[in-house]
Every structure is written in C-alpha cells, then in structure tokens.
Amino acid sequence: MAKIVGAITTSHVPSIGGAIAKGLQQDPYWKPFFDGFPPVRDWLAKVRPDVVVLVYNDHGLNFFLDKMPTFAIGAAREYRNADEGWGIPTTQPFQGDPELSWHLIEQLVAEEFDIVSCQEMTVDHAFTLPMALCWPDQKWPVRTVPVVVNTVQAPLPSAARCYKLGKALARAIASWPKDERVVVMGTGGLSHQLDGERAGFINKEFDLQFMESMVSNPAWATKYSTLELVELSGTQGVELLNWVVARGMLPEKVRKQHANYHIPISNTATGMMLLEPAA
Numbered sequence: 001m002a003k004i005v006g007a008i009t010t011s012h013v014p015s016i017g018g019a020i021a022k023g024l025q026q027d028p029y030w031k032p033f034f035d036g037f038p039p040v041r042d043w044l045a046k047v048r049p050d051v052v053v054l055v056y057n058d059h060g061l062n063f064f065l066d067k068m069p070t071f072a073i074g075a076a077r078e079y080r081n082a083d084e085g086w087g088i089p090t091t092q093p094f095q096g097d098p099e100l101s102w103h104l105i106e107q108l109v110a111e112e113f114d115i116v117s118c119q120e121m122t123v124d125h126a127f128t129l130p131m132a133l134c135w136p137d138q139k140w141p142v143r144t145v146p147v148v149v150n151t152v153q154a155p156l157p158s159a160a161r162c163y164k165l166g167k168a169l170a171r172a173i174a175s176w177p178k179d180e181r182v183v184v185m186g187t188g189g190l191s192h193q194l195d196g197e198r199a200g201f202i203n204k205e206f207d208l209q210f211m212e213s214m215v216s217n218p219a220w221a222t223k224y225s226t227l228e229l230v231e232l233s234g235t236q237g238v239e240l241l242n243w244v245v246a247r248g249m250l251p252e253k254v255r256k257q258h259a260n261y262h263i264p265i266s267n268t269a270t271g272m273m274l275l276e277p278a279a
C-alpha cells in the first residue's frame with residue numbers, strides 16, 4: 001500500500017530560478033529564503049520518496065485563460081518545462097507515473113470530483129522551482145504526478161472544496177496497491193498581489209495565522225470564501241489553496257519538522273513548511 005510520508009509546502013516565485021542560475025543562495029537578499037531548505041533536503045535523503053504528488057497552479061504555460069479547468073491531473077510519461085518569459089533556465093524533463101495518475105483520476109472521478117485528465121502537459125515555475133529547491137542537482141530521483149488547481153481565473157474552487165480534494169487524494173493514494181513512499185508538495189503563496197491598486201500587498205499577520213493553522217487547525221482556511229481569501233492574502237496569495245489541498249492529504253494530527261517565513265522575495269511573502277503525519 002502506498003504511504004504519504006510527508007508534505008512540503010513552499011512559495012514558487014519565478015526569480016528563485018534566476019537566483020539558482022546565478023548561484024546567489026548565500027547572497028544577503030536570498031539567504032533567508034534558501035536557508036529554509038537544507039533541513040528539507042536532509043529529510044528527503046532520509047525518507048527517499050518514490051513519487052511526488054505536486055499540487056500547484058499553472059500560470060498560462062499549459063492552460064490559458066480560454067480553457068481553465070478547476071482541477072486537472074497529469075497522466076503523461078514525461079513533463080517538460082518551457083520558457084515562460086521570466087528569463088530563467090528551463091529544467092530537465094520530469095518522469096511521470098501514468099499508472100498512479102490514472103488511479104488517482106479514476107478514484108477522484110468516482111468520488112464526484114470532475115477532474116480534467118491530461119495525457120500531455122507542460123509544467124511551469126510553480127512545479128519546477130519547488131522541485132529544484134528540494135533537489136538542487138536537478139537530477140530528479142522521483143516520479144511525479146502534477147495536480148493543477150485553478151487559483152488564477154474566477155471562479156476559483158473554495159478552500160473547503162480544496163481541503164476535500166486533498167482528503168480524496170489521500171484516500172486514493174492509500175488504495176494504491178504498490179508499496180511506495182509518496183511525498184506531497186503544495187506550492188504558491190503566501191500573501192502577494194502582482195496587479196491592480198493593491199499591487200505589493202502583503203499580510204504577515206494572516207500568513208502566520210495560516211501557517212499555524214496548517215499544524216493545529218487544518219480546516220481553518222475553509223471558513224473563508226475565495227473572495228475573502230483574496231482580500232486577506234492578495235490576488236496571487238490565494239495560491240495558498242494549493243497548500244490547503246496538500247494539508248488535506250495528511251491526517252488531522254501532524255508534526256511540524258521545519259518551517260520558514262521571509263518577506264519579501266520579489267513581491268511575495270515567502271513561506272515553507274515540512275509536515276509529517278504525527279503517528
């Protein structure tokens with residue numbers, strides 16, 4: 001039986017890719033952000049996952065505004081990255097796990113989640129950069145399953161729906177007969193707003209409450225509507241919905257192995273957490 005061994009949640013600001021390319025990890029601007037990751041890498045070396053199920057939002061590389069699924073899952077043999085115009089190097093392709101992907105899609109559709117299944121899919125910075133933060137040599141030692149949540153174009157799925165999606169994904173993984181270790185990732189956030197009158201908006205108080213809720217009160221964010229979450233965290237801060245899905249994939253009780261919070265990287269308040277099932 002497959003087992004979820006933990007969840008890693010992190011911001012995915014594109015300029016992280018530029019900092020990696022230029023080797024700026026020890027630069028005073030970047031150090032407080034990159035310092036969050038060595039404990040995650042130590043943990044990964046210890047748990048040696050077989051598969052990463054990575055929950056993120058696509059920013060226009062794979063889905064554009066003309067076709068925007070609420071939830072989509074990749075079912076390809078391989079996922080390629082491509083130039084999004086941020087001026088950052090593209091990464092090596094990622095190996096997929098089509099068998100596990102189809103199992104997840106079938107189980108979720110049976111549970112009345114109307115998933116878009118993608119036999120071809122490109123992956124953007126929200127997928128590649130968290131992977132590069134975990135495996136800096138970029139020789140990906142895991143198979144991957146991309147889970148895409150629309151946090152981009154209204155109407156967005158509610159936090160309550162995202163939390164339920166996480167729980168359904170956890171049930172689907174638990175029913176996968178292969179004896180494999182699965183790491184969950186949720187990327188995006190925390191508070192940021194890139195456009196409009198509130199461009200530059202950051203809400204530290206809310207971010208820290210949200211991060212605390214990820215440990216002690218996982219359904220906390222579900223009391224808010226998506227519009228309230230946009231108000232509290234910004235038009236792009238609402239990417240935290242990907243964290244809510246990832247958190248839903250862990251049991252009620254978790255252990256916080258590590259966390260980091262730093263303002264700002266680019267326009268974003270960055271957060272990262274490493275959570276393990278408590279028992």
Ligand code: DHB
Pocket residue numbers: 012013014015059188189192194236239265266267268
């Ligand atoms: C930034 C943050 C994001 O999450 C993103 O997808 C693009 C840009 C930023 O802060 O620059």
Ligand code: FE
Pocket residue numbers: 012059126188189236239
């Ligand atoms: Fe983003």
